[in-house]
Amino acid sequence: MINKIWELIHKNDTVIFFDIDGTLTSYNYGEYHAHHELDFTPEFREVNIYADCRRLEPIYNFIKGHDMDRIFCISREPHGHEDWKSEMVERLYGIPADHCYYTLDASEKPQIVKGVVSRLFPDISPKSVVCIDDNDETLGMYMKETPFCTAHPMLFMEYSENRG
Numbered sequence: 001m002i003n004k005i006w007e008l009i010h011k012n013d014t015v016i017f018f019d020i021d022g023t024l025t026s027y028n029y030g031e032y033h034a035h036h037e038l039d040f041t042p043e044f045r046e047v048n049i050y051a052d053c054r055r056l057e058p059i060y061n062f063i064k065g066h067d068m069d070r071i072f073c074i075s076r077e078p079h080g081h082e083d084w085k086s087e088m089v090e091r092l093y094g095i096p097a098d099h100c101y102y103t104l105d106a107s108e109k110p111q112i113v114k115g116v117v118s119r120l121f122p123d124i125s126p127k128s129v130v131c132i133d134d135n136d137e138t139l140g141m142y143m144k145e146t147p148f149c150t151a152h153p154m155l156f157m158e159y160s161e162n163r164g
């Protein structure tokens, strides 16, 4: 039996909001620890950790088959790295910079997504919007504060077929 969320993200009119760190990237930014900051790299704030990110093929394969007008990013960014992140998602996935939304506080994500949906897709069914995030707390906030579907990015690991 195929997963219902997997089916929903493949419908043509579904609007999708991807988290960035840990969703469109693997979050393995460091040399010994997953997060650069944990490597005690003093220059962390000045290092473009997004320059070396690799495309996650199962997610890329999905995105290139979907209407780009219905693909967005929503990311918490407390370090002023918005431009680096936007450059990375455009380079790896073709998602335009003006499809990327940023917030200092992850708890604002549900309201930001609601705002974008009501502005750009005023007539869409809430059942045609999917929020994909690797953070359990954030998924819980979407569930509590919005009517939208939620998904964890491991979905792509689970269901993508290797066509190589």
Ligand SMILES: [Mg+2]
Binding pocket: 019, 020, 021, 022, 023, 133, 134, 135
């Ligand atoms: Mg994340």
